[in-house]
Amino acid sequence: MIKVAIYGKGGIGKSTVASGISAALGLQGYNVMQLGCDPKTDSTINLLGGTSPPPILQYLQEKGRPQTLEAIAKKGVGGVVCMEVGGPTPGVGCFGRGMLTAFELLDEMEAYAAFKPDIVLYDILADIVCGGIAVPMREGLADKVVIVTSGEKMALLAAKNIILALRNFADRNYAELGGLILNCRDMVDEVERVEEFARHMQTSIIGVIPRDRAIHAFEEQGKTIVEGDRTLPTSLRFFELARTIVNLRAERNAA
Amino acid sequence: MKKYHKTLPLATGYFGVSSALYAFGGLVVVYGPAGGAWHINIEDEPRWYRGPATVVGAGLLEMDVILGNDDKFIENIARVANGLKRDFVCLAGTPISEIIGTDLKGFARTLEGRASIPVFMVPTAGSEPYPEGASKAFLALADKLMAPAASKHPKGVNVLGAIHLSTGREERIEPLLAAIERAGFTLLGVLSSPRPGVADPLEGLRRAPAAERNAVISTSGLALAEHMYAAYGIPYVLGLPVGLRGRDDFLALLRGEQPGPAPAVTRPAAFRHALVVGEPVLGYGVQRCLRHDFGVPRVDVVSVVPSEMLFKGSEACSGTLIERGPADVDTESEQDIAALMNDPDVDCIVADPCYQALLTREVKFIRLPHIAMSARMYWDLPYEYAVDKGHEYLGAQLFGPGQG
Known part of the structure; x- marks a missing residue:
């Protein structure tokens, strides 16, 4: 098993990328678990035909500890186990602390032993704005952090902050950086810009997702592009990216 | 919500951590606000009196929490631990770390x-009973510093769970330790009470895996005993021997024998129904003494910390002095304890003096301080419970004048 946390600037396409990878892995027969870590609970919506599983934190508040994992998990395309942390109403509460509670619950309920995932994807709501958002990086949670970015300046600045946070935590045995995923915005020289950034930050680009209107068209139908038409060039990029994630798992198992 | 009108809430998890680790020469850092360790050192830790403290607070201020000044916190602890030449650092959680998810x-x-x-953390939240914190602390310490023994020590015994919140001053358990040694056993580790003449407070911990048997004398030692059985194959006996019968039964269990039949009581006390309130392992020790040394026909035990783990049955447990009776209960509710103490059928109570405030009638009351309840208040009170000394103390109280 490998657990990968996906970070990146708000609105950069983390959920689209995470769901595309999950769908590609699931359709190839891997056991996949995707946990949306965003109070908006929209990470897994395109794996579930436009619906969401019951958010964990809301479930805890309204009904108490779930009796079974099925109460908070739904299976989506390719058998991907979909869960959403949920979280406070906008403007109140503390989402970072809530994430910790959700992770502890999954641990206590032995979710990883029950679903036996080969790959776990944590889709984190934003870049590292405070200690709470770094929770998934902690020892025992994510093994790798993958950052979704475009070539835009603000996206790269967010990526840089995430990388610096990871390096700051190196002596705490936190997750390691797995690389960058370029989610293109059709900028001029976008790939070169991000390649240069990756060199500067001593990391690499592990996947490039082109700007493609088909992504948005299928998302309107509650699907990922991978589910919508797996033969499209962009879908093939997701399958490539999925193979890279599987290789990260192999590297980790070898280590 | 728990209501306390006349008594105090018992010490919680991180007090248990500090109680368990206090004597080992380390530094216990309570992750709380500035002044957070003050109440431990000043109230609940009678062993500290000025000088460098073993238990310190993280000294968190508002801006430290907001800005996450982790480096300052870490550097401060490193400096203090190195400056005081401490052997390890333990970070203990509090409601602050629990709420903000540190x-x-x-x-x-x-x-x-x-x-x-060596540095380790103990995941306490400040809402759990103190034995849970102490148990976690012992496990964390063992995980960090205990290693398999090169060879076994025949007749080597460890005493586990001797924490001041449960068993009081170190000299209170001395009669027990002496009885164990007189019976031909060698004490390897007494956790957590250093042995006289031993310079390195961690020596007992390092020697402990060579033991043939462990003796668990409070609930706080049980988890470590289970761990030491799993890791080193050391079985344990469970019980704190109070009085003569308790002593003989306990030593028989340590030898791997079954206790013999109880001899007839030579001098029965006049009481018919006693109630023992406190830590359960000691409580059941007192129960055995009152029943078998003094012929009190009914003795009920009120455990003010959870006791269910004492009765779950374990292959690691080679013998126990503890027998659950039908009227024994676990409760720390002041109202429940008051109701039990004021039951007209009860004619003798053994409990921490703080509980005396719950009585609404005159009844024989034998004072047996529970430090987790009364902290420094009765630390210097002359009382005994272990083996022969316990027999003498309880006998003097049972046959003495007045209401105790």
Whole structure:
């Protein structure tokens, strides 16, 4: 098993990328678990035909500890186990602390032993704005952090902050950086810009997702592009990216 | 919500951590606000009287929490631990770290790199009973510093769970330790009470895995005993021997024998129904003494900390002095305890003096301080419970004048 946390600037396409990878892995027969870590609970919506599983934190508040994992998990395309942390109403509460509670619950309920995932994807709501958002990086949670970015300046600045946070935590045995995923915005020289950034930050680009209107068209139908038409060039990029994630798992198992 | 009108809430998890680790020569850092360790040192830790403290607070201020000044916190601890030449650092959680979700495990890893001594964390939240914190502390310490013994020590015995919140001053258990040695056993480790003449407070911990048997004398020692059975194959006996019958039964269990039949009581006390309130292992020890040394026909035990783990049955347990009776209960509710104490059928009560405030009638009351309840208040009170001394003390109380 490998657990990968996906970070990146708000609105950069983390959920689209995470769901595309999950769908590609699931359709190839891997056991996949995707946990949306965003109070908006929209990470897994395109794996579930436009619906969401019951958010964990809301479930805890309204009904108490779930009796079974099925109460908070739904299976989506390719058998991907979909869960959403949920979280406070906008403007109140503390989402970072809530994430910790959700992770502890999954641990206590032995979710990883029950679903036996080969790959776990944590889709984190934003870049590292405070200690709470770094929770998934902690020892025992994510093994790798993958950052979704475009070539835009603000996206790269967010990526840089995430990388610096990871390096700051190196002596705490936190997750390691797995690389960058370029989610293109059709900028001029976008790939070169991000390649240069990756060199500067001593990391690499592990996947490039082109700007493609088909992504948005299928998302309107509650699907990922991978589910919508797996033969499209962009879908093939997701399958490539999925193979890279599987290789990260192999590297980790070898280590 | 728990209501306390006349008594106090018992010590909680991180008090248990500090109680368990106090004597080992380490530094216990309570992750709380500035002044957070003050109440431990001033109230609940009678062993400290000025001088460098073993238990310190993180000294968190508002801006430290807001801005996450982790480096300042870590550097401060490293400096203090190195300056005081401590052998290890333990980070204990409090309601503050629990509520804000502090990564104490991550802190411990960073700190270990900078302080060059073993560092570990104990995940307490401040809402759990103190034996849970003490148990976790013993497990964490063992995980960090205990290693398999090169060879077994025949007749080697460890005493586990001797924490001041449960068993009081170190000299209170001395009669028990002496009885164990007189019976031909060698004490390897007394956790957590250093043996006289031993310079390194961690020596007992290091020697402990060579033991043939462990003796668990409070609930706080049980988890470590289970761990030591799993890791080193050491079985344990469970019980704190109070009085003569308790002593003989306990030593028989240590020898791997079954206790013999109880001899007839030579001098029965006049009481018919006693109630023992406190830590359960000691409570059941007192129960055995009152029943078999003094012929009190009914003795009920009120455990003010959870006791269910004492009765779950374990292959690691080679013998126990503890027998659950039908009227024994677990409760720390002041109202429940008051109701039990004021039952007209009860004619003798053994409990911490703080509980005396719950009585609404005159009844024989034998004072047996529980430090987790009364802290420093009765630390210096002359009382005994262990083996022969316990028999003498309880006998003097049972046959003495007045209401105790």
